[in-house]
Amino acid sequence: MAAEGNPLPHDTQLRPPAVAAHTPVANAGVKIHCQGVSAFYGDKQALHDISIDIPDRAVTAFIGPSGCGKSTFLRCINRMNDTIPGARVTGRIEIDGEDVNARSVDPVVLRSRVGMVFQKPNPFPKSIFENVAYGPRIHGLANGKAELEAIVEASLKKAGLWDEVSDRLHQSGSSLSGGQQQRLVIARAIAVQPRVILMDEPCSALDPIATARIEELIDELRRQYCIVIVTHSMAQAARVSQRTAFFHLGQLVEQGSTEDIFTNPREKRTQDYITGRFG
Amino acid sequence: MSFTLAFALLLAFSVGVWWLGRRRASALAGGERLHSLPGYYGTWVALWTGIPAALILLLFLTAGPRLGEALIAADPPAAVASLPSETAQAFWNDAQSLARGEPTTAIQWTPEQRAALEQKAEQARQYNGFSAFAALALAGVLALGGFLLAWPRISPTLRARNQVEGWINIALMACSAIAVLTTIGIVASLLYEAMRFFASVPPLDFLFGLQWQPQIAMREDQVAAKGAFGAVPLFAGTFLVMIVAMCVAAPVGLFCAIYLSEYAGRTTRGVIKPLLEILAGVPTVVYGFFAALTVGPLFRGFFNWIGSWLAEGPLDPLGQYLMAVQNEMALTAGVVMGIMLIPYISSLSDDIINAVPQSLRDGSYAMGATKSETVKRVILPAALPGVMGAMLLAISRAVGETMIVTMAAGSQARITANPLDSVTTVTRQMVELLTGDQEFDSPRTLAAFGLGLTLFGVTLVLNIIALRIVQKYRQAYD
Numbered sequence A: 001m002a003a004e005g006n007p008l009p010h011d012t013q014l015r016p017p018a019v020a021a022h023t024p025v026a027n028a029g030v031k032i033h034c035q036g037v038s039a040f041y042g043d044k045q046a047l048h049d050i051s052i053d054i055p056d057r058a059v060t061a062f063i064g065p066s067g068c069g070k071s072t073f074l075r076c077i078n079r080m081n082d083t084i085p086g087a088r089v090t091g092r093i094e095i096d097g098e099d100v101n102a103r104s105v106d107p108v109v110l111r112s113r114v115g116m117v118f119q120k121p122n123p124f125p126k127s128i129f130e131n132v133a134y135g136p137r138i139h140g141l142a143n144g145k146a147e148l149e150a151i152v153e154a155s156l157k158k159a160g161l162w163d164e165v166s167d168r169l170h171q172s173g174s175s176l177s178g179g180q181q182q183r184l185v186i187a188r189a190i191a192v193q194p195r196v197i198l199m200d201e202p203c204s205a206l207d208p209i210a211t212a213r214i215e216e217l218i219d220e221l222r223r224q225y226c227i228v229i230v231t232h233s234m235a236q237a238a239r240v241s242q243r244t245a246f247f248h249l250g251q252l253v254e255q256g257s258t259e260d261i262f263t264n265p266r267e268k269r270t271q272d273y274i275t276g277r278f279g
Numbered sequence B: 001m002s003f004t005l006a007f008a009l010l011l012a013f014s015v016g017v018w019w020l021g022r023r024r025a026s027a028l029a030g031g032e033r034l035h036s037l038p039g040y041y042g043t044w045v046a047l048w049t050g051i052p053a054a055l056i057l058l059l060f061l062t063a064g065p066r067l068g069e070a071l072i073a074a075d076p077p078a079a080v081a082s083l084p085s086e087t088a089q090a091f092w093n094d095a096q097s098l099a100r101g102e103p104t105t106a107i108q109w110t111p112e113q114r115a116a117l118e119q120k121a122e123q124a125r126q127y128n129g130f131s132a133f134a135a136l137a138l139a140g141v142l143a144l145g146g147f148l149l150a151w152p153r154i155s156p157t158l159r160a161r162n163q164v165e166g167w168i169n170i171a172l173m174a175c176s177a178i179a180v181l182t183t184i185g186i187v188a189s190l191l192y193e194a195m196r197f198f199a200s201v202p203p204l205d206f207l208f209g210l211q212w213q214p215q216i217a218m219r220e221d222q223v224a225a226k227g228a229f230g231a232v233p234l235f236a237g238t239f240l241v242m243i244v245a246m247c248v249a250a251p252v253g254l255f256c257a258i259y260l261s262e263y264a265g266r267t268t269r270g271v272i273k274p275l276l277e278i279l280a281g282v283p284t285v286v287y288g289f290f291a292a293l294t295v296g297p298l299f300r301g302f303f304n305w306i307g308s309w310l311a312e313g314p315l316d317p318l319g320q321y322l323m324a325v326q327n328e329m330a331l332t333a334g335v336v337m338g339i340m341l342i343p344y345i346s347s348l349s350d351d352i353i354n355a356v357p358q359s360l361r362d363g364s365y366a367m368g369a370t371k372s373e374t375v376k377r378v379i380l381p382a383a384l385p386g387v388m389g390a391m392l393l394a395i396s397r398a399v400g401e402t403m404i405v406t407m408a409a410g411s412q413a414r415i416t417a418n419p420l421d422s423v424t425t426v427t428r429q430m431v432e433l434l435t436g437d438q439e440f441d442s443p444r445t446l447a448a449f450g451l452g453l454t455l456f457g458v459t460l461v462l463n464i465i466a467l468r469i470v471q472k473y474r475q476a477y478d
């Protein structure tokens, strides 16, 4: 892929993340390259000139106080801001070297390559099976019923939900618990084999046990996908991510390996935030 | 002194009392902390002053004249006792008119009756004078008494605010009671008249009979065959028109709602929504004109033209039939009724579609679905129960709609599934049965109430089911 051979902009940025307890990251090429991204809602600027490189097969955490633009930036990556009236994005975002805002890129196709998981679990009012089959169906990924069933099963297994729902695939998706619903929408997202998974506070509506399950899952998925997660929990960022970026008032204040950011932040604002002095 | 003046005086007095009460409470506020704002004390005294007196005045206005009539008619003079009941009624009316100084009926009373009339009029005059005086005096006493009783009780500890709240509660309850009681009254009168109808026509014959020929007695002495009162052809006609209407309104209304809520930009929406509301505000009689004068001839012309093409060809019978199609047909009424229902369905469905959580749309778009895929696979399934409810509400309106079918559907009672036939509907027949000179004891007239009751039952059941569905759906996403 084109981006893999890119010279790294800053030598510190893409050191292989030092995650002591976890298996080392196999391949940490740049997956998403962002240069000078600004976002506006009407006249109001929500993001100022963000530049960041997000590595493949690793978890990158976005942290920062409420309203600092984390979700906005996440939505820039899969062009979900297009669906908000009055929203406008400038700057360059490349996935695998391909400009997502280029004219030739169809946002519908882009979004099938960049999965997204939201804060509140949002299963469709359909059966568990139909929820997971949604993406493959609309993108025509399966030839025939057997293939579709195989995709659904594989996705549910990857999301760690198969054992809990294999005997009730045709019950409504909303009959599941909150944590199960969140894993269901993760399964729904990976059923279309995205290259990137964006997660916007995926655990904020969940209890600690369900959260632990999701975190385990994220750590599992990291082997195959580029994952970006927005979180308000410092502990969670420290647990699941290899790289961390700190946003404040629409600006990217600091980014680096999670270990560095948490043990040795360069900026005072970062330090204040992670030690809980504001936010 | 007229009652209008009395009410005005009472109002003025109450306003004055309100002002006094407020001032007194403000003065008291210097010493202790008041329980309520001074204005509440003013309102509290004014309510005690004004409400009982106003109620008495209202009572006399409504019940007073009737009581007077009953009292005066209690001992009829000998000259009246022998009169037939209708003439006697005229006599009593004349007595009242005379007492009020209004013109009397044209009846020439005999001198004897005339004298009795004068005497009764004098009695009525006396009663009227006395009752008006009594009412005004009582109202005055109540107003003053209420004021004098309430005034000393103004104190910082008086919970004026809560008590005023209590009065407001009563006033609001009274208003909703009026709505409920009226409904009960309507149902009761409908039931009463329908019972009289069912006394002469067995309900089963009515509900399941296939013949609708309400007998028309042209002359008193005519011994017409007993009419046939089978309502099935009427309900069949209603059903046919309703089906045609829904074929037009359901898809157009629903797609309109989808366009407005999912596709239209803010400006487009700002233009189309008010336009639809205007469409919803057009009186049905105007739709009736439109159907009878524009759509009917248009359809007839169209079908006649096709008929003239087909006639004398291999499809000659069909051609002949089409050439004979008239203005009045189920299709005309149904299509125009469908147009009438479009804004109704679209605004209800628009609300329901908007109630589908944004998170579902986001979820679908984030999966790479297009707008129409999202609408078809996520939004419509989620909104389906609510949309069904909206459709049922529209059907119940279509069934009860009168003006359009009266003007455009026709008057032949027949059971047919062909929209090009002229059919008649329940509502249209009710209009026909009740217009013109009617005897309110012949089955022909009373049949209207039987139809009304059945129609009421049908729409009631439809509405209950529809509202249930809509409500359930609302709760699911709250």
Ligand SMILES: Nc1ncnc2c1ncn2[C@@H]1O[C@H](COP(=O)(O)OP(=O)(O)OP(=O)(O)O)[C@@H](O)[C@H]1O
Residues within 6 Å of the ligand: A041, A046, A064, A065, A066, A067, A068, A069, A070, A071, A072, A073, A084
């Ligand atoms: N749809 C919108 N229209 C207008 N302004 C918006 C919209 N969405 C977000 N904003 C504004 O953009 C800024 C960034 O919002 P964003 O949702 O990205 O913050 P966030 O970092 O995700 O916050 P949180 O942690 O609370 O989710 C905020 O000031 C917000 O008010």
Ligand SMILES: [Mg+2]
Residues within 6 Å of the ligand: A070, A071, A072, A200
């Ligand atoms: Mg957010």
